[in-house]
Amino acid sequence: xxxxxxxxxxxxxxxxxxxxxxxxxxxxxxxxxxxxxxxxxxxxxxxxxxxxxxxxxxxxxxxxxxxxxxxxxxxxxxxxxxxxxxxxxxxxxxxxxxxxxxxxxxxxxxxxxxxxxxxxxxxxxxxxxxxxxxxxxxxxxxxxxxxxxxxxxxxxxxxxxxxxxxxxxxxxxxxxxxxxxxxxxxxxxxxxxxxxxxxxxxxxxxxxxxxxxxxxxxxxxxxxxxxxxxxxxxxxxxxxxxxxxxxxxxxxxxxxxxxxxxxxxxxxxxxxxxxxxxxxxxxxxxxxxxxxxxxxxxxxxxxxxxxxxxxxxxxxxxxxxxxxxxxxxxxxxxxxxxxxxxxxxxxxxxxxxxxxxxxxxxxxxxxxxxxxxxxxxxxxxxxxxxxxxxxxxxxxxxxxxxxxxxxxxxxxxxxxxxxxxxxxxxxxxxxxxxxxxxxxxxxxxxxxxxxxxxxxxxxxxxxxxxxxxxxxxxxxxxxxxxxxxxxxxxxxxxxxxxxxxxxxxxxxxxxxxxxxxxxxxxxxxxxxxxxxxxxxxxxxxxxxxxxxxxxxxxxxxxxxxxxxxxxxxxxxxxxxx
Amino acid sequence: xxxxxxxxxxxxxxxxxxxxxxxxxxxxxxxxxxxxxxxxxxxxxxxxxxxxxxxxxxxxxxxxxxxxxxxxxxxxxxxxxxxxxxxxxxxxxxxxxxxxxxxxxxxxxxxxxxxxxxxxxxxxxxxxxxxxxxxxxxxxxxxxxxxxxxxxxxxxxxxxxxxxxxxxxxxxxxxxxxxxxxxxxxxxxxx
Numbered sequence: 001x002x003x004x005x006x007x008x009x010x011x012x013x014x015x016x017x018x019x020x021x022x023x024x025x026x027x028x029x030x031x032x033x034x035x036x037x038x039x040x041x042x043x044x045x046x047x048x049x050x051x052x053x054x055x056x057x058x059x060x061x062x063x064x065x066x067x068x069x070x071x072x073x074x075x076x077x078x079x080x081x082x083x084x085x086x087x088x089x090x091x092x093x094x095x096x097x098x099x100x101x102x103x104x105x106x107x108x109x110x111x112x113x114x115x116x117x118x119x120x121x122x123x124x125x126x127x128x129x130x131x132x133x134x135x136x137x138x139x140x141x142x143x144x145x146x147x148x149x150x151x152x153x154x155x156x157x158x159x160x161x162x163x164x165x166x167x168x169x170x171x172x173x174x175x176x177x178x179x180x181x182x183x184x185x186x187x188x189x190x191x192x193x194x195x196x197x198x199x200x201x202x203x204x205x206x207x208x209x210x211x212x213x214x215x216x217x218x219x220x221x222x223x224x225x226x227x228x229x230x231x232x233x234x235x236x237x238x239x240x241x242x243x244x245x246x247x248x249x250x251x252x253x254x255x256x257x258x259x260x261x262x263x264x265x266x267x268x269x270x271x272x273x274x275x276x277x278x279x280x281x282x283x284x285x286x287x288x289x290x291x292x293x294x295x296x297x298x299x300x301x302x303x304x305x306x307x308x309x310x311x312x313x314x315x316x317x318x319x320x321x322x323x324x325x326x327x328x329x330x331x332x333x334x335x336x337x338x339x340x341x342x343x344x345x346x347x348x349x350x351x352x353x354x355x356x357x358x359x360x361x362x363x364x365x366x367x368x369x370x371x372x373x374x375x376x377x378x379x380x381x382x383x384x385x386x387x388x389x390x391x392x393x394x395x396x397x398x399x400x401x402x403x404x405x406x407x408x409x410x411x412x413x414x415x416x417x418x419x420x421x422x423x424x425x426x427x428x429x430x431x432x433x434x435x436x437x438x439x440x441x442x443x444x445x446x447x448x449x450x451x452x453x454x455x456x457x458x459x460x461x462x463x464x465x466x467x468x469x470x471x472x473x474x475x476x477x478x479x480x481x482x483x484x485x486x487x488x489x490x491x492x493x494x495x496x497x498x499x500x501x502x503x504x505x506x507x508x509x510x511x512x513x514x515x516x517x518x519x520x521x522x523x524x525x526x527x528x529x530x531x532x533x534x535x536x537x538x539x540x541x542x543x544x545x546x547x548x549x550x551x552x553x554x555x556x557x558x559x560x561x562x563x564x565x566x567x568x569x570x571x572x573x574x575x576x577x
Numbered sequence: 578x579x580x581x582x583x584x585x586x587x588x589x590x591x592x593x594x595x596x597x598x599x600x601x602x603x604x605x606x607x608x609x610x611x612x613x614x615x616x617x618x619x620x621x622x623x624x625x626x627x628x629x630x631x632x633x634x635x636x637x638x639x640x641x642x643x644x645x646x647x648x649x650x651x652x653x654x655x656x657x658x659x660x661x662x663x664x665x666x667x668x669x670x671x672x673x674x675x676x677x678x679x680x681x682x683x684x685x686x687x688x689x690x691x692x693x694x695x696x697x698x699x700x701x702x703x704x705x706x707x708x709x710x711x712x713x714x715x716x717x718x719x720x721x722x723x724x725x726x727x728x729x730x731x732x733x734x735x736x737x738x739x740x741x742x743x744x745x746x747x748x749x750x751x752x753x754x755x756x757x758x759x760x761x762x763x764x765x766x767x768x
Contacts, residue, residue, distance in 0.1 A: 002603070003603075004596075004599050004600060004603045004609060004611065006613070029615055029616030029617070030615060030616065032615070033615075108614065108616060108617070109615070109616030109617040132610070132637075161612060161637060161638065164612065164613045164614070164615055165610055165611060165612040165613070165637035166596075166599055166609075166610065166611040166612075166613070167608075167609070167610045167611075167634075167637070168603065168608065168609065239635045239636045239637065240635075240636050240638075242635035242636070243635040243636035309636075309638060309640055310635075310636050310638070310640060311640045311641070322640070322641075322642055322643070323642060324641045324642035324660055325642055325662065325663060325664035326642075326659050326660050326662055326664075326698055326699070326700050327641070327642075327660050328698065329656065329659045329660060329694065329695070329698045329700065330656070330688065330694060331657075332653050332654075332656040332657035332688065333653070333677055333679050333680055333685035333686070333687065333688075334623075334677065334679055334685070335586065335621075335622055335623040335653065335654070335657075335677035335678075335679075336622055336677070336678060336679075337587060337617050337619070337620040337621050337622035338620060338621040338622070338678050339620065339621075340588070340620060340621060365617075365620060368617075368620065371678065372678065372679075372682050372684070373678075373681075373682045441616065441617060441620075442616065443615065443616075443619075534681065534682070537678065537681070537682070539621055539675075539676070539678065539681065541681065542676050542680075542681060543681065543683070551675070551676070553673075553675075553708065553717065554675065
């Protein structure tokens with residue numbers, strides 16, 4: 001029976017049905033659920049790796065050992081894993097190897113909107129892209145076939161709307177794949193110059209074969225032929241195009257975005273009077289079509305930035321606009337995301353916002369510490385960047401104290417090498433590790449610092465204190481961020497010391513199960529309207545008609561606000577359970 | 578066929594509501610697409626999920642002027658997404674106000690009398706205290722299912738299909754409280 005299935009769930013299902021044996025990943029929106037879903041299948045070994053590079057290397061090793069293997073990551077994770085990616089393109093595979101990379105056009109939950117397809121061209125390996133959950137499942141199976149047939153890693157490119165939309169999928173049985181024999185093959189698998197030169201020749205030959213395959217594969221198909229307007233599209237843009245243009249145009253639906261078949265593109269272009277290429281983000285396919293001397297519309301009428309919609313496509317291709325009945329309703333104030341009520345990071349940032357440091361932030365829930373009213377972060381670039389940047393700023397002579405703020409999972413991901421660099425190169429940076437016991441932003445994934453595996457089994461736990469000490473860090477302290485007076489004291493002391501300090505602000509994420517809270521808080525008539533309690537940026541504290549009040553439905557009873565009031569207007573609610 | 582949007586504040590349970598609706602219409606043999614929001618915006622931001630069903634659904638997204646129903650978990654979110662409603666659509670609103678951070682910090686003002694604003698603009702809408710009903714049913718978390726109940730009462734789908742979808746979607750321990758919450762929402766619309 002058909003099931004309503006999330007795109008990421010269908011990717012996992014496809015891999016399962018294809019007989020995948022080893023999966024390694026680092027969580028990242030919108031890719032996270034692929035790995036969470038595959039963890040349900042006992043036949044598959046699945047794990048969280050500390051970062052995407054390790055995840056990809058694990059998958060490469062499993063492929064070498066002869067089984068179908070997969071790694072999953074968000075688009076920026078591919079940057080981290082790019083080093084092994086660009087060389088496994090040379091070695092090729094033994095068991096099939098698929099890299100799931102989920103792009104985030106519109107940046108719903110990302111720091112940039114890079115287009116993963118460029119990596120396929122850079123590595124000269126195929127990238128295939130599904131449009132809905134059904135294709136997620138089917139294309140995943142096809143990806144393994146391509147990988148083994150052409151001896152190449154394959155990228156399965158997803159996007160937020162495909163990964164996070166549900167549509168109907170008919171689950172099928174898993175087909176077990178026999179483990180391929182591993183045979184030592186130094187010229188193929190040892191990429192030193194002499195061997196790599198030989199493998200580069202293989203890569204170029206493989207590209208030509210893949211290009212021929214692109215002309216005939218059922219991943220690419222012509223729909224509704226014979227119309228004046230032809231549309232070349234794929235992925236999420238395909239469903240928007242179908243919605244907007246229906247049967248009024250002909251389609252070349254590309255499931256394989258690289259390599260592209262000159263023959264197929266020319267044949268389709270020749271069959272229509274007006275040609276469009278509809279693809280979100282970069283003109284990846286469009287530029288290739290133009291390189292063949294074919295006239296095509298696309299980015300001349302549609303944006304390089306953000307997501308497409310059916311509305312935008314209808315306006316560009318057909319000059320049609322739909323009527324909106326209630327377009328003149330007054331605009332609503334923005335509602336940006338905020339740190340949750342009870343979040344331990346709020347405590348840390350409320351201390352930092354009162355101290356005049358330059359704060360180098362990182363990627364995670366705690367990036368929200370940059371938002372008003374806390375506004376306690378000066379920069380955020382990528383996973384792990386904060387420590388290196390704080391060190392660089394110190395070496396450049398930035399006069400204010402530089403502080404790096406990084407989460408536990410991000411520290412494990414790529415902060416450790418930054419810390420080694422700071423200690424090794426005699427920095428004086430202060431590094432705050434926000435240890436909430438979980439990978440938070442992506443929805444609670446275990447990591448090496450919390451001692452639990454993807455499948456919730458107990459394992460060895462990284463001791464961050466000992467780790468920092470072993471690197472040579474002599475000043476390592478653990479503080480409960482809700483003890484704000486102590487945190488402030490330690491921060492002021494450590495930023496004055498001419499040495500690298502590591503301060504671990506340790507308190508579990510408020511959303512973890514079993515977190516006990518105190519009674520909820522109310523504000524009494526003693527409130528003078530000074531707004532001191534508002535400075536912690538708690539979504540439960542409101543201000544109306546000159547007085548602060550607490551929204552009882554939002555308050556979780558963390559008690560962080562209790563010591564913000566100088567007029568004793570904060571009171572614990574007794575009747576609360 | 579229908580286009581249904583579920584809008585609210587991250588953490589209010591909009592995802593579960595969209596999954597119940599999706600499972601209900603899928604069980605009738607319709608083609609259905611549900612588009613969800615994960616990641617950063619779930620942290621107290623404005624969130625929207627879409628459910629579309631028909632003989633064949635292409636896009637998972639609903640665009641301005643195209644929604645038959647909007648379930649709004651909060652009044653400001655009802656206002657924000659009202660341009661997405663069709664002229665003869667219906668906005669079902671939980672009469673609840675949650676201040677966004679720009680209001681808390683004083684950079685913006687929470688609009689007064691949102692029911693009045695929507696009425697003046699001619700937006701077909703119904704407001705009721707779904708949160709109070711959810712609490713009465715047994716947990717404030719069931720506010721999403723109260724709203725699904727109100728939606729279900731106005732749609733041409735058997736009540737049993739909805740109840741089965743709830744059973745299939747929520748955790749076993751919460752089935753009873755959610756069925757009760759559904760019934761309360763269902764009755765308010767019928768009344």
